[in-house]
Amino acid sequence: MPTRADVTRWLPPSIKGLLSVLGLLPKLSRRRTAVMVAGVLVQSFVPVAAGVLTGLLIGGIPEAVRTGESERSIWLLVAIGGLVVVERATAPILQATAATLGRDVDRYLQERVMEAVGQPTGIQHLEDPEVINKIRTARGLSVDAENAGRAIEALPGVIPSWLRALASVAVLFFFHWWLGLIWLVMWPIVVHLMQREYFRVGAVTYNQSNELRRSEYYRDLALTPGPAKEIRIWGMLDWLLERFDTSFRTAIEPVWKTRKPRKSVMYGTTSAILLVNLLTYVLLVYAGVNGVLSLAAIAVFIQALAGANSYTAFDDNNVYLSRAAVTVPKILSMADELSSQRVELAQTAPRELPPNAPREQISFQATTFRYPNADRDALAGLDLDIEAHRSLAIVGDNGAGKTTFVKLLCRLYEPTSGQITVDGTPLGELDPRAWRERIAVLFQDFARYPLTAKENVGLGAPSHNRDLERLEYAAERAGALDVIRNLPNGWDTILSREFTGGVDLSGGQWQRIALARAMFAVDAGARVLVLDEPTAALDVRAEAELYDRFLELTEGLTTCLISHRFSTVRRADRIVVMTEGGVIEDGTHDELIERDGRYAHMFALQAERFRAEA
Numbered sequence: 001m002p003t004r005a006d007v008t009r010w011l012p013p014s015i016k017g018l019l020s021v022l023g024l025l026p027k028l029s030r031r032r033t034a035v036m037v038a039g040v041l042v043q044s045f046v047p048v049a050a051g052v053l054t055g056l057l058i059g060g061i062p063e064a065v066r067t068g069e070s071e072r073s074i075w076l077l078v079a080i081g082g083l084v085v086v087e088r089a090t091a092p093i094l095q096a097t098a099a100t101l102g103r104d105v106d107r108y109l110q111e112r113v114m115e116a117v118g119q120p121t122g123i124q125h126l127e128d129p130e131v132i133n134k135i136r137t138a139r140g141l142s143v144d145a146e147n148a149g150r151a152i153e154a155l156p157g158v159i160p161s162w163l164r165a166l167a168s169v170a171v172l173f174f175f176h177w178w179l180g181l182i183w184l185v186m187w188p189i190v191v192h193l194m195q196r197e198y199f200r201v202g203a204v205t206y207n208q209s210n211e212l213r214r215s216e217y218y219r220d221l222a223l224t225p226g227p228a229k230e231i232r233i234w235g236m237l238d239w240l241l242e243r244f245d246t247s248f249r250t251a252i253e254p255v256w257k258t259r260k261p262r263k264s265v266m267y268g269t270t271s272a273i274l275l276v277n278l279l280t281y282v283l284l285v286y287a288g289v290n291g292v293l294s295l296a297a298i299a300v301f302i303q304a305l306a307g308a309n310s311y312t313a314f315d316d317n318n319v320y321l322s323r324a325a326v327t328v329p330k331i332l333s334m335a336d337e338l339s340s341q342r343v344e345l346a347q348t349a350p351r352e353l354p355p356n357a358p359r360e361q362i363s364f365q366a367t368t369f370r371y372p373n374a375d376r377d378a379l380a381g382l383d384l385d386i387e388a389h390r391s392l393a394i395v396g397d398n399g400a401g402k403t404t405f406v407k408l409l410c411r412l413y414e415p416t417s418g419q420i421t422v423d424g425t426p427l428g429e430l431d432p433r434a435w436r437e438r439i440a441v442l443f444q445d446f447a448r449y450p451l452t453a454k455e456n457v458g459l460g461a462p463s464h465n466r467d468l469e470r471l472e473y474a475a476e477r478a479g480a481l482d483v484i485r486n487l488p489n490g491w492d493t494i495l496s497r498e499f500t501g502g503v504d505l506s507g508g509q510w511q512r513i514a515l516a517r518a519m520f521a522v523d524a525g526a527r528v529l530v531l532d533e534p535t536a537a538l539d540v541r542a543e544a545e546l547y548d549r550f551l552e553l554t555e556g557l558t559t560c561l562i563s564h565r566f567s568t569v570r571r572a573d574r575i576v577v578m579t580e581g582g583v584i585e586d587g588t589h590d591e592l593i594e595r596d597g598r599y600a601h602m603f604a605l606q607a608e609r610f611r612a613e614a
């Protein structure tokens with residue numbers, strides 16, 4: 001039995017794409033799809049039937065006048081009137097249904113992409129330009145010509161026009177079968193050629209995604225508040241405009257070039273249509289003049305000829321359809337690919353994480369990691385045991401691999417070789433969700449959500465985020481409670497001036513909010529707390545306050561603290577010094593000072609600077 005894939009393999013990509021767009025409709029709403037199919041059929045065949053009846057009515061008039069018998073004409077009139085009413089009544093219903101289905105398709109595709117992008121365990125796919133291009137397309141779904149919803153809205157215009165033409169051509173078969181055949185062969189070829197051209201232009205546009213993304217980046221730099229300060233200070237606007245212009249042209253020139261051959265297809269197809277029309281008219285006139293056909297037959301065939309010409313192949317609706325035929329399959333295939341990564345994971349049946357893990361230690365064993373497309377390892381055979389319920393501080397030069405270590409600990413990336421274990425169980429075998437609930441992280445580049453303070457803290461454990469008592473407790477421990485209480489709407493203030501009633505926070509205030517988020521996750525059950533440069537944006541007093549409470553904050557937890565500030569680091573139970581993706585020194589503060597190695601040297605440098613400043 002051939003599968004659907006076997007059948008569709010031989011279809012041209014434009015038709016295959018279109019079928020995959022249409023295939024979405026019954027999934028979204030069977031009822032609306034049924035209404036749409038019924039509406040399309042009515043819009044396709046009712047006008048043809050009305051045309052035939054009109055022909056019969058006109059053709060019968062001389063006979064009716066001659067015999068004075070008007071009953072047949074009256075019935076024909078009633079039937080034509082009925083068909084016109086049905087056609088008119090279904091048109092708005094069809095349009096409204098298509099518009100709703102179009103919105104459903106846009107929403108469905110965006111949701112699928114959001115869901116799919118979050119499916120893989122790690123974040124490596126977000127550094128893959130092909131995935132980023134597809135995400136860009138999905139983002140643009142509701143705003144530009146790639147709008148799949150618009151393609152659905154175009155269906156009531158396009159499909160009935162095709163079917164109407166087909167039915168009208170069937171009528172022409174009764175005039176001359178070979179003429180009917182010419183029409184029957186010609187119009188699908190015209191439609192196909194035009195669709196293929198639109199599809200080709202759409203595919204070329206899509207293939208320019210990388211360059212288009214670059215130009216959009218320049219545009220967004222000029223339009224978003226974040227970089228606005230630097231753009232003014234460095235006087236970057238002209239440079240940005242010039243770069244935008246260049247990259248936009250580079251992206252769009254191949255698209256313009258591919259449009260040129262379309263003209264030849266367009267002239268070729270319109271000439272063929274003209275010729276076949278002319279031939280049909282000449283034959284009809286000849287048949288009429290020579291009395292080969294009755295007046296009624298000529299009237300019916302003239303109506304059929306008009307119907308055969310009513311298909312659309314050159315309008316915007318066709319462009320929307322072929323654009324959707326390019327983009328929708330790509331988006332769906334990306335969503336399927338990313339989702340299947342999740343399925344693979346489910347098939348390996350992850351081991352359950354014991355409730356009190358880590359009980360003994362988390363171990364990095366000869367762990368090596370290289371970022372995609374990087375030319376050197378960020379972690380180079382890292383061996384490191386993190387004892388449970390103790391605090392570990394990591395210091396090292398810029399680029400030594402400290403943040404990478406945190407990312408691997410959170411399973412945002414998988415090691416290239418070696419392994420990470422939690423109480424002896426490989427991290428890769430544990431359920432990533434359960435592990436991530438066990439771990440609270442304050443990243444160096446933590447997210448600043450333009451949401452309320454309540455949401456910014458509560459997102460540390462979304463299932464508990466309505467518990468105000470817990471929120472206050474977490475905020476208090478992170479030193480963020482005063483910041484929040486002083487906001488105009490307290491917990492309900494939006495932390496972004498881009499929204500009405502919102503406020504902007506300072507870097508240090510943001511850091512306290514982000515720390516509160518991590519503390520909230522700890523309250524909800526996280527047993528490992530990782531702080532990557534938690535005090536970098538705090539003033540000296542706030543930093544001192546935070547570290548005075550550090551032991552209280554981290555009591556019973558397994559903590560990893562990454563910092564360049566030695567005043568912070570020295571309080572940890574154990575300190576490791578990292579360089580070039582490995583550990584070169586390991587011990588307590590006193591042991592490392594005594595060893596007089598790298599740590600002692602860095603500590604002395606910083607202490608000296610502080611003394612000099614004092």
Ligand SMILES: Nc1ncnc2c1ncn2[C@@H]1O[C@H](COP(=O)(O)OP(=O)(O)OP(=O)(O)O)[C@@H](O)[C@H]1O
Pocket residue numbers: 371372374377378396397398399400401402403404405444
């Ligand atoms: N997403 C990435 N893709 C490619 N290379 C990366 C990526 N992130 C980091 N690197 C590289 O990996 C190495 C380790 O970076 P990492 O951020 O872990 O250093 P770090 O010790 O945290 O530095 P810092 O003290 O400056 O925060 C660096 O050479 C860096 O350039």
